[in-house]
Amino acid sequence: MSNPHTLCPKFEAAFELLGKRWTGLIIQVLLSGPKRFKDLSDIIPGMSDRMLSERFKELEAAGIIIRHVYPETPVRIEYELTEKGKGLEFAMKEVQEWAEKWAGHDECPPQEA
Amino acid sequence: MSNPHTLCPKFEAAFELLGKRWTGLIIQVLLSGPKRFKDLSDIIPGMSDRMLSERFKELEAAGIIIRHVYPETPVRIEYELTEKGKGLEFAMKEVQEWAEKWAGHDECPPQEA
Structure with missing residues (x-):
């Protein structure tokens, strides 16, 4: 497309993803390093665990976060x-x-x- | 709030606004200068006039665009x-x-x- 005004649809997809409630905040917190589920839910007290779990799945599916499972006792999971x-x-x-x-x-x- | 991770809700509101279909593209086109309705609809052929009209209203309400009415014959309206x-x-x-x-x-x- 030679039209200089053509924007990739991915541009809007990016804004859509980032516009979801809590998503920006989760990414912001993870910019300071890997965190466990409980770390996140402690840092963001207004967000329910169910919501955090849903956002983690979306962000994992979008390739934005990765889930590490460390086979310790008890098992340690970090995002x-x-x-x-x-x-x-x-x-x-x-x-x-x-x-x-x-x-x-x-x-x-x-x-x- | 002393929590460094607290994000203003306006941050998510901004992403929500910009994540709407065509909004990013409309702003992008207007960054090159004021345009008439028809200029926009010519530059963005996939977008219906009804949709453009709706987006203009939202962007005006959000204080992002302003509508100028020039009392010429015929009247000229620019965004x-x-x-x-x-x-x-x-x-x-x-x-x-x-x-x-x-x-x-x-x-x-x-x-x-």
Whole structure:
């Protein structure tokens, strides 16, 4: 396509994925390193375990996170961003900066606990 | 909130808005300057006029575009990005670069006409 305005449909797919509730926050937390399920649910108190489990499955299916199972006793399971997932750092930062700059503070309440 | 992982809900709202079909493309086209309705619908042939009209309303409500009415004969109406809308340039670029890098080319068909 020679039209300079043509955007890959993957562009919208990316925004769709990242626009889901909690997804941005999960990726943000995992940018600081691999985490266990409980780490995530402790850090994000407003999110139910069922929701976290669902998001993990979606992000795994999208190739954004990988699940590591360490055969210890008890078994240890960690979730880590893939290279594709880590590649989102700058995109997330730019959207966040835009949102912070343009959303009034009064529109930005603390997250529910 | 002192938790460094707390993200403003506006962050997810931004992704939600930008994740809607055609929205990214409309903003992308308007980044090159104000356009008339017909300019947009010519540049984005796969999008219906009804859809464009709906997206314009959403983007206007979100303060991302502004509608100028010039009292000429016939009346001329143009849509332009606000400063808030123009501020999206880098965020869109980063998400697009990520999507282009990580989506296989075979997953990225030309847009329907």
